[in-house]
Structures are given as structure tokens and as C-alpha cells.
Amino acid sequence: MRIAVIGGTGTLGRHVVADLEGRGHRVRALSRGSAEHPVDLRTGAGLPEALAGCAVVVDASNDQSRQAARTLVDGTRRLLEAEAAAGVGHHVCVSVLGCGRVPIGYFRTKVRQEAAVTEGPVPWTIVRAAQFHELVAATLGGPVLPLPRVLLQPVAAADAARAIAEVAERPARRGWVEVAGPEVADARALARTWRSVTGRRALTFPVPLPGRLGRELRAGALTSVRPDHQGSATFTAWLERP
Numbered sequence: 001m002r003i004a005v006i007g008g009t010g011t012l013g014r015h016v017v018a019d020l021e022g023r024g025h026r027v028r029a030l031s032r033g034s035a036e037h038p039v040d041l042r043t044g045a046g047l048p049e050a051l052a053g054c055a056v057v058v059d060a061s062n063d064q065s066r067q068a069a070r071t072l073v074d075g076t077r078r079l080l081e082a083e084a085a086a087g088v089g090h091h092v093c094v095s096v097l098g099c100g101r102v103p104i105g106y107f108r109t110k111v112r113q114e115a116a117v118t119e120g121p122v123p124w125t126i127v128r129a130a131q132f133h134e135l136v137a138a139t140l141g142g143p144v145l146p147l148p149r150v151l152l153q154p155v156a157a158a159d160a161a162r163a164i165a166e167v168a169e170r171p172a173r174r175g176w177v178e179v180a181g182p183e184v185a186d187a188r189a190l191a192r193t194w195r196s197v198t199g200r201r202a203l204t205f206p207v208p209l210p211g212r213l214g215r216e217l218r219a220g221a222l223t224s225v226r227p228d229h230q231g232s233a234t235f236t237a238w239l240e241r242p
């Protein structure tokens with residue numbers, strides 16, 4: 001199949017592109033910086049040309065700025081219109097595990113992005129992924145680290161990409177698929193792992209997270225008891241990879 005991956009140069013997207021190519025698909029990696037297929041979800045520029053002939057679109061784009069909704073919500077609507085015009089038969093949206101339970105701005109935007117997909121004109125599947133090891137490692141990399149109690153079930157971006165590629169190969173489910181890692185761990189335990197494997201030091205200190213946000217994060221809102229796809233690489237194994 002010809003498959004377009006929006007955000008095909010990102011942390012997740014580059015693994016999705018490689019995995020789909022490994023399965024024999026013809027893949028177009030789309031992003032603002034792409035030399036071959038430049039597109040901008042904020043304006044819609046380049047989408048009709050880049051989507052021509054594609055059967056499936058995987059949206060692995062991201063925007064964590066204050067204006068994230070312009071890319072993730074308005075951009076999704078633009079993208080779906082362009083997909084409908086191009087005859088795309090399956091839109092795979094990458095979202096975040098537990099985003100509906102955790103009251104922070106970015107997650108609220110992801111919920112609105114999901115609504116744009118479910119109300120949109122193209123058959124869809126939404127893949128809700130846990131935090132990537134890459135994100136956890138980058139977050140723990142700071143010299144001073146305030147650590148609330150948060151249960152996480154991080155997954156390697158490569159493992160999440162494999163699950164997303166499998167979803168993209170199948171017909172649209174008009175439903176949700178959960179992807180998480182092999183272990184649930186508290187952020188403080190992950191910080192200890194990071195220090196012990198990397199040998200680097202960081203000044204960590206516990207901080208309380210009051211209210212509903214803290215309750216949800218401590219209760220495991222970002223984890224899944226029975227994910228549809230479970231990555232195999234633990235955080236330790238991922239940090240120790242060659």
C-alpha cells in the first residue's frame with residue numbers, strides 16, 4: 001500500500017516509516033521540513049499533492065506549543081478534508097494513553113484532536129500510546145528534577161511504531177487501540193534507573209501534586225492493565241541498548 005506518515009521525521013514517526021517500509025509498503029514521510037513532501041498542518045499547504053494515491057494516513061505529527069490546537073485540532077480537520085478529497089480509506093491518529101483522564105492542557109487538546117477524528121469524514125483508528133522511553137529519558141536528563149508521584153508504563157517509540165504499523169495495515173476499526181510498555185513504574189523509580197544506568201547525577205526532590213491531577217497520575221491514569229499491544233523493551237533495556 002501507499003501510506004503517508006505525517007510527522008514522519010519525528011521521534012515516533014521515523015520508526016513508523018521504517019517499520020512500514022520493512023513490511024514492503026511505499027511510504028511517504030510528510031512534515032514541514034521534508035524535502036520531498038513538505039506539508040504544513042497549520043495551513044494545509046502541500047497536503048493535496050502529498051496525499052495523492054495514498055490508501056492510509058498515519059498522523060504522527062506533534063505540537064507542544066501554546067498554540068498546539070492549531071496543529072493538532074484545526075490541522076487534523078484540514079488533514080481529514082484533504083484525505084477525503086484524495087480518497088484515503090483509513091486515518092490512523094496517534095494519541096496518548098489516559099488523555100481523557102488527566103486534566104492538563106496538552107491532553108485536553110489531544111482529546112479534541114480525537115473528537116475531530118471520530119466526527120470526521122474518513123474511517124479511523126485511534127492509537128493511544130503510553131509515554132515513550134525517549135520522552136522519559138529526556139525529561140529525567142535535567143540537572144534538577146522535581147518528581148511527583150506518577151505511575152508510568154513507558155514504551156520504546158520503536159515498539160509503539162510496530163503496533164501502529166500493524167494497525168495501519170488492517171481495516172479501520174472506528175475504535176481505540178492501547179499501546180504500552182512491559183512494566184508499570186513510578187517516576188521516582190524510573191529516575192533511579194536512569195541514574196544507575198547512565199551514571200549521571202541529578203538533584204531530584206519529591207513534589208506533591210494536589211487535586212484531581214495528582215490523584216489521577218498516582219492512580220495510574222497513564223497506564224493500562226491490558227493494553228492491546230505491549231512493547232517488549234523495558235526502560236532499563238532501552239537505556240542499555242548498544
Ligand SMILES: NC(=O)c1ccc[n+]([C@@H]2O[C@H](COP(=O)([O-])OP(=O)(O)OC[C@H]3O[C@@H](n4cnc5c(N)ncnc54)[C@H](OP(=O)(O)O)[C@@H]3O)[C@@H](O)[C@H]2O)c1
Binds near residue numbers: 131
Ligand atoms: N512523546 C511521547 O512520549 C508520546 C507518547 C504518547 C503519544 N505520543 C504522540 O505521538 C505523536 C508523535 O509524537 P512525537 O513525540 O514523536 O513528536 P515529535 O518528535 O515532536 O515529532 C513531531 C513531528 O511532527 C512534525 N510537525 C510538527 N508540526 C507540523 C505541522 N504544522 N505540519 C506538519 N508536520 C508537523 C515534525 O516535523 P517538522 O517540524 O519538520 O514539521 C515532526 O516530524 C503525537 O501525536 C503525540 O501526542 C507521544
